Amino acid sequence: MLKQRVVTALILGVLVLLGIFFLPVQIWSIVVAAVVALGVREWGALLSLSRNGTIVLAALAVLPVVLVGFHPPHGDGLMILLCIYLCSVFFWAFTASSWLYIKPDLRGGSMAYLVGITLFVPTSLAMVELKRAHPGLLVLAILAVCVADIAAFFVGRKFGKRKLAPNISPGKSWEGFYGGVAGVLIFFVACAIWAVPQVSARIGLISVILFAVVYALASVEGDLFESFIKRKAGVKDSGTLLPGHGGVLDRIDSMLSTLPLAGALLAAWQYF
Template identity: 45%
Template sequence: MLKARIITAVLLLAGLLAAVFLLPASGWLVLCALVCAAAAWEWGALAGFAQPVRLATAVSFGGACLVLGFITGFAAPSAAGGALLVPLYILSALFWLLVVPLWLARKWTLSNPMLASVTGFVVLVPTALALVHLRAISPWLMLGVMAVVWVADIAAYFSGRAFGRHKLAPSISPGKTWEGAIGGGLAVLIFGFGVLTWQGASQPGGALVVGAVLVGWTAISIIGDLYESLLKRQAGIKDSGNILPGHGGILDRIDSLTSTLPMVALGTVLLGR
């Protein structure tokens, strides 16, 4: 299993880098729309949709990503249309900051098809568009944002295995611990400040503000992970899919990104990037 995970991870990383640096803007938009559609297909399984409804969900979510991407100008090498997505990004941020903590605490389900569809749209479409948006600003910015989430996830896993004693959310994801979460946060702080120092970049607001942002970023990524874990547990499945050997499905790989990417994209617009 570990060998399969490593091989798949290497191939995914190589494919991602090739797509990020070689595809034109329109090609990247299409790719992100396809990923959104594939994730929507898996979302349909979590929601208990019949196959025709799952297919309709996948097509409509992917199509929405394409249409919104073209309307905002992301089919051309420009991020100028990002401001048009602010309402969608704000909706995503409110969902993750206000709704999901309550959802996790009260163990709500996706039993209502309309609720499941709307929720899936809020989770997946802003994420796909944020990928397009951030890459339009800078491929390195997009990869850096993703790297922070990956560092948090990997460090939390190994810290939890080595030091984990106190369960973070035992009824949702028994394997996650507070020690793992702390380890993930510390790793992100080291990574974030290391990158800023290496680039000689200024730290707006000072080190304390940057540190608070990085820790908050880690916490939001963990919430995204826990949210998908809850939905999988309620659906009675271990992985959202089996398209990625050793890793499960698309949703299993982007769960932490769904809660972080739209917020970063929103931040770039508000900061005038």
């Protein structure tokens, strides 16, 4: 299983890098929209949405990213974009975190549509805007999520003893959690010093460290939130599209909670 997972991850990584560095932003937005549509399809199945309801949700989630892909936001458009990102940050900071304790059943209700929009739209917009600003920014944002996953997996596998959330994701441990946070922290500090020193020069290294910790926490929350949704649906994976990984949601779960953070930082940087 690990070998299959690694092979799939390598293939996906190469394809994503090629798309980020070589596709025009407009075409990239269409690619992102296609991924979003696949994710919404899985979301609809997990939340027991009707076929027509899933199609409507997919259309609502896809339209903004294609629109922004072909029409770059400026001025007030950047402020609107920042507000969209901040709505996502608010959702993850307060709503999603409380649901991990309350564990409500979102299946079949109107809340499933609203949450779906909140998950997919800010993330897809960030994927386009980070690439537009500089492809390397999107790569760093995605790599940080990968670092969190890899560090948490290997540290948890080696030292994991105390369960992080046994009722949601029994395989995760507090030791793995600390390993993931440490990995992201080291990654961001290294990037701030050598890759994008202008960031630390403008906001300070302490702010970079705080952002790294928040980013790592958001990464874990995104993973746990999808696990909670799958547990409510009674399934192990969101789909079967990606060998060794499950479905699209299984691969992008942490990006749904982290990329809007990166997008918010970029939009604030550009606007102010």
